[in-house]
Amino acid sequence: MAVLEAVRDNQGSRNLEIESDLCYTINTLMKNLRNLEDTGYIGKANRELIQITVAKIREKEEEIPRELKLTGAKLSKLTQSLAYKAIREVTLKKGKHQRERSKRMINVIQNHVEEVLGEIPTEERIWRSIRNKDISQQARYYLWMTAHDTYCIGTHWPKPNYKEELQQRSECTHCHGAIEDMSHILSRCETPGQEEIWDLARNLWMKTGRTWTQPWIRNIIACALTKVSEDKKERDPGGNWLWRILISESVYLIWKLRCERVIQNGNTPFSIQEVSNRWLTMINTRLELDCDMTNESLGKRKLKMKVVLKTWKGALREESRLPKNWIKTGGVLVGIGPRHHQEEG
Numbered sequence: 001m002a003v004l005e006a007v008r009d010n011q012g013s014r015n016l017e018i019e020s021d022l023c024y025t026i027n028t029l030m031k032n033l034r035n036l037e038d039t040g041y042i043g044k045a046n047r048e049l050i051q052i053t054v055a056k057i058r059e060k061e062e063e064i065p066r067e068l069k070l071t072g073a074k075l076s077k078l079t080q081s082l083a084y085k086a087i088r089e090v091t092l093k094k095g096k097h098q099r100e101r102s103k104r105m106i107n108v109i110q111n112h113v114e115e116v117l118g119e120i121p122t123e124e125r126i127w128r129s130i131r132n133k134d135i136s137q138q139a140r141y142y143l144w145m146t147a148h149d150t151y152c153i154g155t156h157w158p159k160p161n162y163k164e165e166l167q168q169r170s171e172c173t174h175c176h177g178a179i180e181d182m183s184h185i186l187s188r189c190e191t192p193g194q195e196e197i198w199d200l201a202r203n204l205w206m207k208t209g210r211t212w213t214q215p216w217i218r219n220i221i222a223c224a225l226t227k228v229s230e231d232k233k234e235r236d237p238g239g240n241w242l243w244r245i246l247i248s249e250s251v252y253l254i255w256k257l258r259c260e261r262v263i264q265n266g267n268t269p270f271s272i273q274e275v276s277n278r279w280l281t282m283i284n285t286r287l288e289l290d291c292d293m294t295n296e297s298l299g300k301r302k303l304k305m306k307v308v309l310k311t312w313k314g315a316l317r318e319e320s321r322l323p324k325n326w327i328k329t330g331g332v333l334v335g336i337g338p339r340h341h342q343e344e345g
């Protein structure tokens with residue numbers, strides 16, 4: 001708390017020397033920080049305070065390191081045992097309040113799935129669906145954290161022992177007066193981001209000739225549970241695969257852009273063009289990765305060509321000109337170009 005105060009009180013100064021004889025503070029901010037960030041602060045006491053302090057210190061730096069990740073673990077570093085520790089942290093350490101939050105979110109998802117599939121999924125089935133192999137590691141982690149309602153946003157902030165400045169963190173820094181919970185970030189926030197990304201996802205989806213359902217938090221988390229074909233007899237595995245990828249990757253990008261904006265970019269909004277470009281890069285990278293994953297050398301981890309062809313069918317650029325098996329063609333892109341917006345001003 002004292003370090004945070006010192007950094008805050010000296011916002012203008014370039015150099016700030018902090019003396020402390022407290023090993024805990026020194027080790028946390030100097031020695032162990034990289035490791036803490038890599039592992040998403042799982043199991044760390046005073047996590048929120050440390051994160052704010054680090055963010056404040058970094059605000060002073062001219063060049064913010066790319067690996068700055070104040071939210072979420074770097075998945076490569078998230079070992080199984082750490083993941084379990086995180087589960088325990090959320091369900092046990094955080095106490096009754098957090099358990100109630102998780103429970104509420106699970107209920108919302110269960111009700112939603114019941115509505116569309118006619119059956120209530122068990123909690124275990126929801127967790128399993130989030131670990132679906134079609135969903136990338138980072139997106140899995142994001143969905144998992146969101147399903148637990150455990151990201152430190154919105155109504156997590158106003159705690160009675162926090163100062164007023166911290167209390168205000170519950171509000172969206174872009175939309176005045178709006179509580180910045182996950183629903184706000186994913187579906188309502190007016191800063192360039194969510195709306196543009198869902199538009200692009202819808203565009204691509206509708207290009208494949210399927211009906212679009214607007215993603216809300218409940219069908220986003222359940223994206224690997226729901227079936228895209230309304231006709232139960234007519235299965236559409238390709239559609240289910242593409243839906244999972246499209247929704248999970250898009251939602252993760254929305255979250256990533258939000259964190260970059262709020263934590264790294266001093267709340268400067270992204271331009272619509274930037275958002276578009278980021279989404280296109282993301283989806284094309286995923287397409288490329290899927291193609292690479294068909295490589296024989298991957299053995300058991302290999303993706304079947306049939307699966308990749310079926311997943312992306314109808315979604316590619318100039319698809320009619322591509323060979324039947326385009327996987328080895330290289331340079332295949334998804335079928336929507338960047339949106340061209342009228343120049344402002």
Ligand SMILES: [Zn+2]
Pocket residue numbers: 172173174175178184188189190191
């Ligand atoms: Zn907002």
